[in-house]
Amino acid sequence: MSAPSQRVSVLRLGHRRERDKRITSHLGLTARAFGANEVILAGEEDESALDTWRSVSDRFGGDFECRYEPKPMALLRRFSQDAGDGHPGIIVHLTMYGESWRESLNSIERGRPMVIVVGGTKVSGEVFRLANHNISIGNQPHSEVAALGVFLESFIGPLDESKHFQGGEIQVVPSLDRKQVMSLGEE
Numbered sequence: 275m276s277a278p279s280q281r282v283s284v285l286r287l288g289h290r291r292e293r294d295k296r297i298t299s300h301l302g303l304t305a306r307a308f309g310a311n312e313v314i315l316a317g318e319e320d321e322s323a324l325d326t327w328r329s330v331s332d333r334f335g336g337d338f339e340c341r342y343e344p345k346p347m348a349l350l351r352r353f354s355q356d357a358g359d360g361h362p363g364i365i366v367h368l369t370m371y372g373e374s375w376r377e378s379l380n381s382i383e384r385g386r387p388m389v390i391v392v393g394g395t396k397v398s399g400e401v402f403r404l405a406n407h408n409i410s411i412g413n414q415p416h417s418e419v420a421a422l423g424v425f426l427e428s429f430i431g432p433l434d435e436s437k438h439f440q441g442g443e444i445q446v447v448p449s450l451d452r453k454q455v456m457s458l459g460e461e
């Protein structure tokens with residue numbers, strides 16, 4: 275498992291408030307559930323997406339962060355040179371035009387801060403050039419949520435949820451035949 279030793283952020287490009295409401299919300303929840311540390315929203319500013327992600331983290335625990343970024347390309351240019359410690363970060367761009375994730379996974383550097391970029395509308399050529407890895411989850415068009423889930427599961431691997439999602443108000447108790455939730459609030 276690479277998290278939490280490797281900080282993993284997901285950058286959601288080109289969000290459209292009305293059209294992408296649900297899919298962007300699900301993208302952030304998928305990022306959280308599969309072990310990313312942060313989702314960064316770009317495109318149209320949308321407090322409701324940020325509210326959803328914060329509310330799920332408050333209820334279900336963990337240290338997941340989220341924020342809006344008005345200048346995502348500037349962020350990527352900077353990150354490709356300096357991840358905040360004077361050394362380049364790793365940029366992974368999920369795109370159906372990229373190399374197969376099965377073949378590329380072992381060549382992706384571990385231990386450095388990573389930004390995983392997913393698109394919405396058309397992604398600019400500069401993203402392809404800035405990325406250290408343009409990775410496809412199959413070469414057919416599908417969804418940013420599916421692509422992110424498959425990539426994170428294969429790159430980070432199974433999470434120990436009891437360690438990863440500490441704090442919070444409730445915890446799901448896995449059950450064969452019913453919905454069971456444990457309240458973690460103070461007595």
Ligand code: SAM
Binds near residue numbers: 392412
């Ligand atoms: N190109 C379409 C458009 O302009 O509306 C939609 C792009 S697609 C629905 C949105 C994002 O899903 C892509 O930018 C990419 O990050 C991800 N995606 C879709 N299919 C993928 C695949 N086969 N492999 C990796 N990522 C994929």
